[in-house]
Amino acid sequence: MRTAYWFNATSLSHRSNTANHIFPLNQTNSTPLVEIDDVNFAYGKRPILKGISLKVQRGKVVAIMGGSGCGKTTLLRLIGGQLRASQGRIMVDGQDVGTLDADAMYAMRRKMGMLFQFGALFTDMTVFDNVAFQLREHTDLPEDMIRDLVLMKLDAVGLRGTAKFFPSELSGGMARRVALARAVALDPMLIMYDEPFAGLDPISLAVVGQTIRRLNDALGATSIVVTHDVVESMQIVDYLYFVSEGRIVGQGTPDEIRASTEPFIKQFVHAEADGPTPFHYPAKSYADDLGLTLPKGAA
Amino acid sequence: MINAVRSLGRRGIETLWRGGVMARFFWLVITSSTMSFRRFSLTIREIYFAGVMSLVIIMVSGLFVGMVLGLQGFETLQKYGAEETMGVLVALSLVRELGPVVSALLFASRAGSAITAEIGLMKATEQLKAMDMMAIDPIARVVAPRFWAGVISMPLLAALFSAMGIFGGYVVGVALIDIDPGVFWSNMQAAVDFRYDVLNGFVKSIVFGIAISIIATFEGFDAEPTAEGVSRATTRTVVTSALTVLLLDLVLTAFMLRGVH
Amino acid sequence: MERKNIDLMVGLFMLMGITALLVLALRVGNLGSERVTATYNVETHFDNIGGLKQKAPVKSAGVLVGRVTNIMFDNDKFQAVVTLTLDRRYKFPKDTSASILTSGLLGEVYIGLDAGGDDKELQNGDKITISQSAVVLERLIGQFMFGKAAEGTADKQPEKAESPTAKPAEKKAKP
Numbered sequence: 001m002r003t004a005y006w007f008n009a010t011s012l013s014h015r016s017n018t019a020n021h022i023f024p025l026n027q028t029n030s031t032p033l034v035e036i037d038d039v040n041f042a043y044g045k046r047p048i049l050k051g052i053s054l055k056v057q058r059g060k061v062v063a064i065m066g067g068s069g070c071g072k073t074t075l076l077r078l079i080g081g082q083l084r085a086s087q088g089r090i091m092v093d094g095q096d097v098g099t100l101d102a103d104a105m106y107a108m109r110r111k112m113g114m115l116f117q118f119g120a121l122f123t124d125m126t127v128f129d130n131v132a133f134q135l136r137e138h139t140d141l142p143e144d145m146i147r148d149l150v151l152m153k154l155d156a157v158g159l160r161g162t163a164k165f166f167p168s169e170l171s172g173g174m175a176r177r178v179a180l181a182r183a184v185a186l187d188p189m190l191i192m193y194d195e196p197f198a199g200l201d202p203i204s205l206a207v208v209g210q211t212i213r214r215l216n217d218a219l220g221a222t223s224i225v226v227t228h229d230v231v232e233s234m235q236i237v238d239y240l241y242f243v244s245e246g247r248i249v250g251q252g253t254p255d256e257i258r259a260s261t262e263p264f265i266k267q268f269v270h271a272e273a274d275g276p277t278p279f280h281y282p283a284k285s286y287a288d289d290l291g292l293t294l295p296k297g298a299a
Numbered sequence: 300m301i302n303a304v305r306s307l308g309r310r311g312i313e314t315l316w317r318g319g320v321m322a323r324f325f326w327l328v329i330t331s332s333t334m335s336f337r338r339f340s341l342t343i344r345e346i347y348f349a350g351v352m353s354l355v356i357i358m359v360s361g362l363f364v365g366m367v368l369g370l371q372g373f374e375t376l377q378k379y380g381a382e383e384t385m386g387v388l389v390a391l392s393l394v395r396e397l398g399p400v401v402s403a404l405l406f407a408s409r410a411g412s413a414i415t416a417e418i419g420l421m422k423a424t425e426q427l428k429a430m431d432m433m434a435i436d437p438i439a440r441v442v443a444p445r446f447w448a449g450v451i452s453m454p455l456l457a458a459l460f461s462a463m464g465i466f467g468g469y470v471v472g473v474a475l476i477d478i479d480p481g482v483f484w485s486n487m488q489a490a491v492d493f494r495y496d497v498l499n500g501f502v503k504s505i506v507f508g509i510a511i512s513i514i515a516t517f518e519g520f521d522a523e524p525t526a527e528g529v530s531r532a533t534t535r536t537v538v539t540s541a542l543t544v545l546l547l548d549l550v551l552t553a554f555m556l557r558g559v560h
Numbered sequence: 561m562e563r564k565n566i567d568l569m570v571g572l573f574m575l576m577g578i579t580a581l582l583v584l585a586l587r588v589g590n591l592g593s594e595r596v597t598a599t600y601n602v603e604t605h606f607d608n609i610g611g612l613k614q615k616a617p618v619k620s621a622g623v624l625v626g627r628v629t630n631i632m633f634d635n636d637k638f639q640a641v642v643t644l645t646l647d648r649r650y651k652f653p654k655d656t657s658a659s660i661l662t663s664g665l666l667g668e669v670y671i672g673l674d675a676g677g678d679d680k681e682l683q684n685g686d687k688i689t690i691s692q693s694a695v696v697l698e699r700l701i702g703q704f705m706f707g708k709a710a711e712g713t714a715d716k717q718p719e720k721a722e723s724p725t726a727k728p729a730e731k732k733a734k735p
Contacts, residue, residue: 080432106434120429123421134433340563347566351573394584455577462580488587497584 031094033058033190033222034079039088041074048074050246051088056239061216061223063233065268066243072226073117075243076192079224080114081105092190110138113183117195119175121167127154127178128163134185153181156218157211173204177211184215190222191215197229205229209236230269234258242268321517328446328516331439341444342451349410349445350452354459356409357402361393361460364401365467368392372468373476383478386487389468394491394500398461400548403507406449406456407540411515414445415536418519419529427520442520446512453508454501461500499555506547511540598648599626600684604658604671605639610694611669612660618644620673625650628671644671644688653678657690669694 034056041049048071056062064072077083078090081097090097092108100108121130131150135141141149154160157177167175176196183191196208213236216223227233233240234254242250242265250257250265257265266272283289335342372388418441421427427437465487472478491497515536522532606612609631618626626646634641646652655676662669673688682688 082428082431109432109434112432114429114432116425116429118424120425122426122430123424134435137433137435340567343570344566346570346573350577351569354573354576452573452577455574455580458577458580458584462583465584484587493585497581500584501581 035091037089039085041085054241058222060238063225063237063240070243071246111189113188113191115179115183115193119179123167127165131182131185157181173200193225197227197232205232324517325513328443332443334439335443335447342447345444345448349448353409357456357460358463361463362467365464366471369468369471383482385472386483387490390465390487390491393461393464394496399457399500399503402457402460403544407511408537411511411536411540412533414515415519415533419522419532423524442516446516449512450508454504457504503551507544510543514540599645602644602682604642604688604691606691606693608693609640617670651681654680658688659692660694
């Protein structure tokens with residue numbers, strides 16, 4: 001019988017990393033878990049990523065930030081192997097994701113957990129069945145053991161009482177937390193979050209943020225959070241990357257970022273309307289659009 | 300004018316290209332089908348939603364069609380003093396043609412569109428992507444069971460349609476028009492050949508089932524992940540299924556007719 | 561609980577469907593009426609089989625006793641060779657005759673057997689020697705017309721034969 005691993009969700013203490021995991025992690029390895037090396041990617045003719053390089057160290061929570069449409073979600077898809085880069089390498093746990101075949105890719109994905117932007121819970125099954133899904137499909141564990149594990153995961157996100165509900169009966173924040181529980185069902189070594197804070201009320205924001213941090217430390221996993229929520233991210237992450245127009249334009253720890261004078265980062269962090277990321281979408285001059293001729297001397 | 304011709308050509312090429320994509324999808328579904336049978340509970344669940352839920356519409360429609368056939372047939376046969384062959388008319392029309400074809404059209408509208416909408420919605424809410432990221436092949440888990448459910452349900456529904464139709468014809472003939480029941484059945488039994496009529500109808504319904512199921516699942520899987528995309532896909536399923544069923548019916552009938560004495 | 565319900569409904573559905581198929585095959589079609597019994601084969605020759613088809617019934621005294629299982633053409637005698645498969649329960653004498661008949665005016669074509677009086681019975685592989693071909697409507701009409709034409713010329717002959725005998729009778733009566 002495999003040793004069940006206990007996760008105490010109510011305390012903020014960090015459990016030791018010597019618990020038996022179903023998929024053992026190499027904690028002493030100092031190479032980065034994820035390494036993206038000069039990656040290019042385009043959707044058809046539209047280039048999204050132009051030479052991105054970043055590293056994610058093991059055991060850390062890393063945020064990838066940037067404006068909408070800058071390619072953050074694409075990065076996650078590339079790491080997960082759902083997209084293939086046209087140039088460059090993506091290494092996850094020492095393996096080049098772009099060269100894996102279907103079986104190896106699926107084996108790799110079993111070590112990853114992903115939280116989609118709106119939860120993406122399976123609407124035709126209960127919350128319990130959603131979280132139990134991967135356990136039932138990928139392991140041979142008996143039902144009573146699965147039951148215990150599922151309830152533990154739900155307890156970790158504070159939603160053990162909703163086990164019998166259907167996703168349609170949950171609020172947005174609750175659905176996202178259930179999806180979180182589902183993402184960590186197999187104790188993955190890499191957890192990816194796609195805009196986990198989008199559209200949440202302040203309380204849910206804080207809860208989700210803290211859960212991300214606690215889960216990461218308790219599981220001994222590595223987390224990548226793609227978001228544009230500055231306030232929440234700065235409180236929980238160890239390192240940040242800033243992406244703009246397909247390139248990394250800044251990086252650092254939360255303290256370094258707060259002190260940074262780099263224009264793009266400054267605009268983002270201090271929420272300024274205009275700066276390196278322009279307010280106006282490129283268009284003809286305002287006067288021309290309105291059909292006016294300006295008097296001499298006017299701007 | 301030139302633009303109209305151009306768009307027609309473009310449409311034709313697109314349709315052909317889509318047909319090719321659908322053929323490849325068909326192959327994918329077939330090769331991913333082991334899970335549908337090893338975990339038959341998945342397929343059973345889909346048979347419930349596709350087959351059992353279509354029972355009412357199929358059986359009621361079959362009854363009405365049979366009764367109408369009886370009434371219409373009686374009126375014409377009466378002129379030749381051949382009212383007692385009304386059972387033959389009803390049975391042959393149903394078993395050979397109307398049973399498989401009409402039930403296929405009804406199935407496509409009811410179950411086919413439901414399957415397309417369901418899969419399309421799963422795609423729109425990223426459930427299929429989530430499943431893929433969890434290292435579970437969505438085609439094997441979501442698409443293949445629905446496909447096989449359609450293939451299994453279709454012949455059963457067609458048979459039920461024909462049976463209810465013959466019963467409807469019986470009701471009209473014996474109860475309303477006063478045809479002798481013994482003559483009704485014996486004439487019918489003499490005229491309906493198992494191999495030529497019943498078996499051919501059965502084969503037709505299986506072929507229709509395959510066609511409708513693959514079209515429904517493909518359109519859902521290929522739908523644009525928006526509300527309009529899903530609605531367009533659902534419409535496409537019903538229209539494409541109907542046209543395909545009628546075309547296949549023509550081909551199969553011509554093919555089967557050659558084998559007459 | 562929901563799982564069990566679904567399984568039950570699906571099972572019922574499949575049962576109904578298969579029952580419908582069986583009903584169509586056995587009650588509506590003719591699969592059930594072809595009871596498999598022991599049979600024996602007998603051959604007959606016909607000059608013309610008319611509209612006789614394979615699987616046509618073979619009846620005696622109006623009762624179904626067998627089926628036509630094979631129709632072939634004898635290239636030497638230029639006749640039709642018909643194989644009848646008869647139920648082993650019914651034995652026929654060797655001098656039975658086979659005729660091709662139609663049930664009703666426009667009905668289906670079948671073979672009628674008239675039993676003879678021979679002691680010996682037909683065995684598997686025997687031949688029925690006495691046969692009557694089908695009545696082909698066109699030939700019947702042709703015969704009728706030909707017969708009518710022949711009757712017309714025969715009427716004229718007896719008139720000519722009568723006149724020479726009449727005159728000598730009159731001559732005798734004069735002096």
